[in-house]
Amino acid sequence: MATLNDAQKMVDVLGKFIDIVSKELPDDVMAKLSELRVQEANPLAKTIYDVMFDNLDKAKKLNRPACQDTGVIQFFVRAGAKFPLLGDLRRILREATISATKSAPLRLNAVEVFDEVNTGTNVGTNVPFIEWEIVDDSSNIEIEVYQAGGGCSLPGRSIVLPPLAGYEGAMKFVFDTIVDWGINACPPLVVGVGIGTCSNSAALLSKKAMLRPVGTSHPHPKAAEMEKTIEEGLNAIGLGPQGISGKNSVMAVHVEGMAHHPSVLGVGVTVGCWANRHGVIRFDEHLNYEIISHKGVKL
């Protein structure tokens, strides 16, 4: 039976985790950035990479958010149906957000809708934003936190194409979005592409794709090849870090899909900036936890 103490414990753990995610990049992103950094020859691009890595060192050492835009806090919950605190989780995530906002401190980024006034607490109507998924019948839960800055949220979009536009139309939508909007989203980017059956299914799948760890491929061989082909294509454009031009444009391209209505092909694009602040933590029913995304980090 879950108690009030358990709920408070989860608030504390998640609050500390959100705080850490604003200050240290996950292992997958760090590994990829290190790989891309050595490939650059352009002096301006090299200078930018030097500052990026200096910034990550300083953020860790001084215990500060790496980027001043700590985003609107978003959670992706993958729950077992029997996780004991499921009914209280919305409140727990909200409290954890408020706690991390004070401790980190995070920027106050929640502007209340209709009144257009900053709430001053970093929470508001439907913020933190939560996506729920019941994945099995277990009593475990996996929570992913994502801190999406304004700059990398801006390019996000989805479209529903007629079937004759097909995958060719989908690719044009992806490439146009990245070239027209990607420069200000702080490249090298993580690009998520969703193939769905309506605007929101395509958008949701693109977000899931973007959040998949860098360095993983889709299990379907054609999807995996699509990821590799789009990545090569976007890198050939050579946006470079911050769009200053350079060897690469992206850290990764991930594609997720679903069966779709024969008359439509939904396409979604979501991008993440180089300072891709996402983190995954798993709890069991006793609230023992394991941090998946940041090895060796202690809360």
Added chain:
Amino acid sequence: MKKILTTPIQDEDIKSLKVGDIVYLSGTLVTCRDEGHRRVIAENTMPKLPMDRIAIFHAGPIVKDVEGGWEMVSIGPTTSMRMERYEKEFLAKTGVKLVIGKGGMGAKTAEGCKESIAVHAVFPGGCGVVAAEQVEKIEGKEWPEFGMPEAFWVLKVKEFGPLIISIDTEGNNLFETNKVTFHERKEEALAKTSKHIVSMIAKS
């Protein structure tokens, strides 16, 4: 050797800068983004601080309240293009010499830089702690009603940078030039990618 601009910035120093140059700033830097530009131009209201020959930063920082003032926690640039609508008039009206932000700005700002003898430069995005460490002091805050990101923070900075010049006083525009190249490369890369993917899908 580091090239350092010091406020009040002189026209000769600005004229000597070319796109792609790297410079640093010492002196007065104020944050000014969407709401600040709107108030100065659309509402015709100036801040109390004299702005002639200083620098502005398109940025919304994280600031901590401490006894007797504030502490800069993290401050990095935001997308400059959002201020394109007002920047030309803003330069003419305020006498600001250096605009720091992220990504490029458009033709109208480039015209403004030429007419008002000013430049636009980029600070690497997402590097909020490096920038915060170069802020010696937060000297003031105006327009607090805009909230933490949009308020007008008056900063004293030392060797603030690297700043990559993206628009100079001769009308050169680094990001606009890059954009043309990127669009040309896109046509070729897209055609190749599409062809490969369409033929792969068709093989079912």
